[in-house]
Each structure stands twice: as C-alpha cells, then as structure tokens.
Amino acid sequence: MQINYPNGTTHFNNDANRNKKQASRLEPPKTFGKRGMTFEEHINTSNDYYAQRKIAIIHKKPTPIQIVKVDYPHRSAATITEAYFRQASTTDYNGVYQGYYLDFEAKETKNKQSFPLNNFHTHQLEHLQACHEQHGISFVLLWFSSLQRCFFLPLPALALYWQAQKDGKKSIPLKDIEQKGIEITLGVHPRIPYIEAVKEYITKGMKN
Template identity: 60%
Template sequence: MIINYPNGQPYRFEPDKSQSTTNQVSSRDQAVVFGGRGMTLEETINESNEFYRQQQRAVIYKKPTPIQIVKVDYPQRSKAVIREAYFRQASTTDYNGVYRGYYLDFEAKETTNKRSFPLKNFHQHQVDHFQNCLQQNGICFTIMRFTSLARYFLTPASLLIQHWQEQKDGRKSIPLSEIETSGYELTLAYRPTLDYLNAVDQLIQKTNLKN
C-alpha cells in the first residue's frame, strides 16, 4: 500500500528504534521485567492504557492518524485492498486522555542511543502542539525508551521544548543525564506493563506547585 503526505510526497515507513524514562522508579526488578519483553513501546503503552481503562483509573487512547483513501482494489467481492492513501494532515502527538480531571497529552519515542535522545525524533508541529496544550494547563510529557539500555523515562514536555528552541545554537539531542534529572524513570511490570501514571502524579504535583 502507498501512503503519501499532504504535499504528495510518498511516506516511507522506517521502524522507530528509540524510547525511554527517568527518576523515581527503577527497572531493577528482574522478576517482573519479563512482562514487556518482545513488545514495542506502542504496544506496551496501549496495553497499559487498556488496563487503566478496565480499572477506571484513566481514559487514554492512541490518536488515530487521519488518512484519505484514494485507490482501492477488490480482488474478491468480500475483500477490499487499499492500494494508495494520503495523510490528510500532519499528526500532533501520539496519545491523549483524561486522568483525575486533568487533560493528558503525550508523545512516545524510542532510540538506540545510550547517552542522549535525538531531537530529530520529534517535529515542529508536535512541539507547537505541546506549547498550545500547556497554555491551557494540560499535563504534557513524553515517554522515551532507550532500547539498548532497556530504560524508560517520562519527561515533562517543557524539557523537549527547551532543547528544541536551543538546538539552532548547538546540541541536537537531550543528554541522558538531563533526562534522569528532570524526568521519572519507569519500570516494566505485569499489570500494567508500564505503570506511568505514578510518574504523572508526580508531574501533576510539581506542576501545581509551580502554579
């Protein structure tokens, strides 16, 4: 199937090879780490979100990508095959929802790097979206996975925005040391697979103290 961007350029799928998290929670417990083995970051978060909904802790979903279908073949009367489609518009962030009365909005990314997280994994429209949501008092963050380190971090969107604005004058990545300091390290477990809401609680508390 061919999928094109709104400007007509073809979309070439490249597997995302990066993701992470920070401070208070460590992934040292080998007894439960098996729970997330073999899963992509997206699968891990989706499974966690399903558990949260079942437990009525939060209502969070992955945002669908709007696609305009332009060519469909019907090899069988009961089966349609999409041959060509276009992204209707640039997507914003991966996930959003409601938790404890707060609007949550976040992006999930991963990297094979060991010492920093590349800014090229993000896009200007995503940074703009974070800024707009923060102006409306939304709780915005990224979930990053360092695949080669098997470490996950939840980091406030403000950290991404800061480094995004500074990249014109220097570094094109966020050092792991800053992610460890400013973020919250997450652990893999059984149910949920990645319990990131505990880190969100800390981010909400920190945000409220600032306000």
C-alpha cells in the same frame, strides 16, 4: 527480567540475541517478531489496563490516511485500493486522567548517553505547547532501549532543549533527563506505569 504475557507475547527488549535465545522457551508471539512487543505496543496494553481499571482513558490516535480510491466488491466490505500516509498534525496519544487532559508522544532510541532530538517533529512540539497553554499536561515518554530505561519528561523541559538546537545541541543528555524527568520503573500490569509519573508531576506542582 522475563515477562510472559497471557497472550504469549514477550516483553520488549532490543537485545536481539538474548531474545532469540528466550524465544524457544516461549509461545510464539502472535503479532510481533522475536523481539517481542514494541514500546508503542506496551503503551497500548498499559492504556488498556488503565481503561479497564477506570484509572485513565487514554487512546492512541489512528494514523491519518488520505483515501483516494475505494472499491465495493460486496455490500458490506468496502476495500480501500489507493491511499497514502498523511502527516499527523498532533501527537500519538491523548486522553483524560482524573479531570486532567494528558497529551503525549512516545519515542525511543538505542543511544546510551543521550536522546536525539531528531526523534521529534516541529508539529508535535507545537501541539504539545498548545495543549500546555490550555493547562493540559503535555509530556513525552522516552525509551532507552539499550538501557531498558523509561522516562517521563514534561514539555517545559523538552522545549528548552528543542530551542537549544539553534545552538547546535542535537540531543538531551541522559543525566539531564534523569534530573528533569521522572523515571518509570517497568512493571507487569501495566508494563509502563506512566500514570504514576503523571501523579508525581501533578503533586510536585507541574513545574520544570
């Protein structure tokens, strides 16, 4: 399945050879490499779509940065000349959908059988849990790049596997994700229609 975005970027796909072959038939991507847009970038364009259609207002948070030194070569253009990446204390995405607070993290793997838990950090799980306790909808979007399959997995399901790490289980089997998550069928606009999964989750009574 080949998607041509209006701005000339291609769909995300980790099969490098296949994309290399396709690249010659396409406008060169403006920002990203031959593999096309990343999972994160597709979520961002999906969020743009949702905002434009007034379906949901979801934003990716900026990367937290510790600024140490700023130069002011011109009055209007402050240049940061020394800064460091900081550890985030929350997740990457949050916002509002029809009165529901949504909070999520997006992760990907090349694995085909399971999703490794070391993709997640303790502070992310803690933040998702805190939002869940405030009756927000906390979840993760999981992308199996080799399989080109995407899943919505609610926090309560993820949390069980997170805790099971103590018993030596380091990943979530795909078959469990198929059962406890909601598969998101990739589309064109939006590319990752995850709000459909959120709707289904709400309709089912936000269990799991």
